[in-house]
Amino acid sequence: MLLALMNVLFFGSILVVVAFFERTLPPPLVLNVRSPFLEELFNGDPFVSAFAILIFDLFFSAFVFVMLLSVAFFPLSIGFLLFRAFIWGSLLYSQPTWTLLVAIPTVILQGEAYALAALTGLLVGLSWIKPEWVYRGKSLTRREAFNKSLEEYRMFYVFAIMFMVAGAITETVALMVMH
């Protein structure tokens, strides 16, 4: 259920951000259709592009920012998840409808990966600060709780990696469609 909550936070926030911009800003101008993705910089060869997207999203965004920092301080997982939702929301707000539709599969896959990474970061980060919150009824030291959580929740991150790989492939295809 916690994962469902992460998903609500991420995808709900995207909707809220788009709605907020719609209400407060004038409609953006479509000068020419460009990819909303930063990863377009790596475009050219589809394999290089997919690899670059994967490295950027998986290593920097999901691992370093969402998960690793959350392990250090667990509320950051929620903060970075919302931040990623804000970025996606502001990107989708300024895109024409057809681009938005093409981007939806990528949003779902990458969003799910971020939700999993955030959940992993949240639980592992919480385990050493408040072991009794994660492992109720068990009297574990911080170190024991941390090691145990790493072992238990690493599968979440493996799933996150799988979603990221699928997301990178989908995003590359989406970029090729947009061009």
Added chain:
Amino acid sequence: MKWTAALLLAIMVPLSLLVAFRITGLFHGPLSISETKVLETAKLEVERPDDMVDIIEGVNSTYEDEYASLNCSIFEYDIISNILHMRLDLSVAIVQGFVSNINLTFWEDFEDSQINFGEIWQPSRRPQFSNLSLGDYVDFQQERGLKGFIELTGENQSKRVHFYNFMEWWLSSPQNYTHQMAINVEFIYFNGTAYREIIQPFQLRLGPDSNNSFDTSTQLAMQDYLAKQYIGGDDKADYYQVNVPQGHMISIEAKAADIDGDVPSFYVLLYDPQRTERVKSGWDYNVTIDYVSDIAGDWFIKVLQAFDWSSGYYDLSIDVFSS
């Protein structure tokens, strides 16, 4: 099963709402330009002078409709070291909405020439941006076609913007070459419901004259006025012809176009239809001739450079009337 359903709902509900709102128009999304208006090309044709000569000539274009007014001018100063110095001045005001973008593009087919906005960085000639920010610019493109562009973005949803910039046109050609540059000023604004675009094209032409003999003389009307005619360098004389009935007074005035700048000294000569010289003035920078025609036909006027060092622009007026 319960948490799987919750998971799916957590993803599908927000995204479905997003797509549904966008498709039904509840979320308007970005807008394209709904209307583009291309104004008549504003032309500036100047006879190409020698090096180190003031030109001091400009072209101005104004446009106004119920939504917006646009005032744009290009002013040519001088040529120094085969570089034409000019200035672009642009003011826009709209009634409702805000100024979105202003894009300037510079086109020429002569490969070696270049446009340079480098003076953007000179403190004494910095551009003025009022409610505009510089998005991007490219200059020094040494190829046929697009020589450079400036992209400006409206700031703070302003109704009034102003842009003022000095620039250089590196001609990189001999004096007898004719340059023609097309400048497009694209102004995009949001009027509250839609984006509209106004395009003001400019055409700058700079080349030598061809009226250097009797046979290639410029035809004038009986009442006529020509501004900014150049003599100097290889262009030692200009020829004009006018059809005059018998017994009519031919009144000619040639005077330096800008007595504060480079002042040409010249003779003015009048020839009859047999190309026989009838009048030769003394050399000066302001010459007047009055002469009554004794035969009908094409009379010729020659403006001749008095000294090699004395070059510049002059204005010529002619009035033929019954005496």
